[in-house]
Amino acid sequence: MGALPTIHDVARVAGVSRQTVSNVLNSPGIVRPDTRDRVTTAIAELGYRPHESARRLRTRKSSTIGIRIDPMTDGISGSVLDRFLHALTEQAAAQGLRVMLFTATDPDDEIRQFARLRDGADVDAFVLTSTFHGDPRTEWLIANEQSFVTFGRPWGIDDMNDPAHLWVDVDGWWGLHEATTALLAQGKRRIGYIGWPSPSGTGDDRRRGWHDAMTASSGLTDAQLTPLAIATPDGVTPGGAALRALLAGRPGVAPVDAVVCASDSLALGALIASAGSIPVIGYDDTPVAQALGLSSVEQPLDEVASGVLELLTGAHRGRPDTGPTSDPRHRLVRPRLVLRSPAPLPAA
Incomplete structure (x- = not known):
C-alpha cells in the first residue's frame, strides 16, 4: 500500500503553495474561488484527509463539547442525565463531534473547570444541565464569550425570549x-x-x-x-x-x-x-x-439532544450574538404521558 497523500502532494497537484492549501482547509473565505476550486479538486483526486490532531492545533478547534456529570443521588433521577448524555454523544459523533465529560463539586467548581478547559483549548462549547434561579455558570460563560447551550431554561429571567441564552427544555x-x-x-x-x-x-x-x-x-x-x-x-x-x-x-x-x-x-x-x-x-x-x-x-431526550446540537452547530453556533436569524434561540419539547397499571406492592 502506498504512502498516504500529504498536504505537499495536494499543493503540487493544484499548482499552489502549501500555505494556500492550508488556507483552503481552515479559512476558505480568504482564497479566490478559482484557486479554491483547484485545491478542492486535487484533494478529491488524491483522497487527501487532513490530520485532525494537527489541524486542531493550527485552528485551536477541538470539535469537542464539554459537559459536567452531575453527582448521583438516589440512582433513579440520575438515569435521565445518563440517557441524555448517551443521546448527545451518539448524535454528536454522527456529526464528527466529540463529547468530553468532567466532574465538579458545585457551580463555582464547575466555573473553574470551564476556565481550565477554555485555557487549554480542550473544548469549543459547553452544554449545561440542572439550571436554576440566578445560575452563575451562565453569567460566567456569557461574560467570557464562550459558546454554550443549556438543557433547561435560564430560570428567573425572561425565560422564553432572553436574547443572551440559548436553551432546550422539556415542557x-x-x-x-x-x-x-x-x-x-x-x-x-x-x-x-x-x-x-x-x-x-x-x-x-x-x-x-x-x-x-x-x-x-x-x-x-x-x-x-x-x-x-x-x-x-x-x-x-x-x-x-x-x-x-x-x-x-x-x-x-x-x-x-x-x-x-x-x-x-x-x-x-x-x-x-x-x-x-x-x-x-x-x-x-x-x-x-x-x-x-x-x-x-x-x-424525549433524543429530541433534546438534537435541539442542543442544532443550537451549537446551526445559525447560532452556540452564541446568542450571531445577529438576526429566523432560527429561534430555544427549543421547547413536549413530553409524553405513559400510563401503566402497577403491580401490587406491600405497604411501607
Missing part, C-alpha cells in the same frame, strides 16, 4: 397538566401534588401544570387546592412521607384520591406508601418506573 407544565387531566378523566377530583420546595424553576413549572389543570376541571377553589400540594426534597423516602400525609388528611381536609409527582423518585415513594390504593403518576419515565409499571411522563 414540564405540559407534562403535569396532561398527567392531571388524565386522572380527572378517570373521575378523580382530589388529586394531590408532591414536588420540590420553591423557588425551583423546573419544579414550579411542573406544579403550575397540575394547578392549572385542577383549576380548570376539578371544581376545587385555590383555597381547597393549597392543602393538596406538598413540597419536599427529592427522594423515595420524602415521597412516601408526603403521600402518607395526603392520605391521612387534615382537619377539614379530605384525603386525596390520586397524586402526581415532580419526579419518579417521589412517585416511587408515594407508590410504596399507597400500596396501590390510589393512582400515582411520576415524571421522567425512568427504568425504575418502567420495571414497576409506574405511570410517568417521558422526556
Whole structure:
C-alpha cells in the first residue's frame, strides 16, 4: 500500500503553495474561488484527509463539547442525565463531534473547570444541565464569550425570549397538566401534588401544570387546592412521607384520591406508601418506573439532544450574538404521558 497523500502532494497537484492549501482547509473565505476550486479538486483526486490532531492545533478547534456529570443521588433521577448524555454523544459523533465529560463539586467548581478547559483549548462549547434561579455558570460563560447551550431554561429571567441564552427544555407544565387531566378523566377530583420546595424553576413549572389543570376541571377553589400540594426534597423516602400525609388528611381536609409527582423518585415513594390504593403518576419515565409499571411522563431526550446540537452547530453556533436569524434561540419539547397499571406492592 502506498504512502498516504500529504498536504505537499495536494499543493503540487493544484499548482499552489502549501500555505494556500492550508488556507483552503481552515479559512476558505480568504482564497479566490478559482484557486479554491483547484485545491478542492486535487484533494478529491488524491483522497487527501487532513490530520485532525494537527489541524486542531493550527485552528485551536477541538470539535469537542464539554459537559459536567452531575453527582448521583438516589440512582433513579440520575438515569435521565445518563440517557441524555448517551443521546448527545451518539448524535454528536454522527456529526464528527466529540463529547468530553468532567466532574465538579458545585457551580463555582464547575466555573473553574470551564476556565481550565477554555485555557487549554480542550473544548469549543459547553452544554449545561440542572439550571436554576440566578445560575452563575451562565453569567460566567456569557461574560467570557464562550459558546454554550443549556438543557433547561435560564430560570428567573425572561425565560422564553432572553436574547443572551440559548436553551432546550422539556415542557414540564405540559407534562403535569396532561398527567392531571388524565386522572380527572378517570373521575378523580382530589388529586394531590408532591414536588420540590420553591423557588425551583423546573419544579414550579411542573406544579403550575397540575394547578392549572385542577383549576380548570376539578371544581376545587385555590383555597381547597393549597392543602393538596406538598413540597419536599427529592427522594423515595420524602415521597412516601408526603403521600402518607395526603392520605391521612387534615382537619377539614379530605384525603386525596390520586397524586402526581415532580419526579419518579417521589412517585416511587408515594407508590410504596399507597400500596396501590390510589393512582400515582411520576415524571421522567425512568427504568425504575418502567420495571414497576409506574405511570410517568417521558422526556424525549433524543429530541433534546438534537435541539442542543442544532443550537451549537446551526445559525447560532452556540452564541446568542450571531445577529438576526429566523432560527429561534430555544427549543421547547413536549413530553409524553405513559400510563401503566402497577403491580401490587406491600405497604411501607
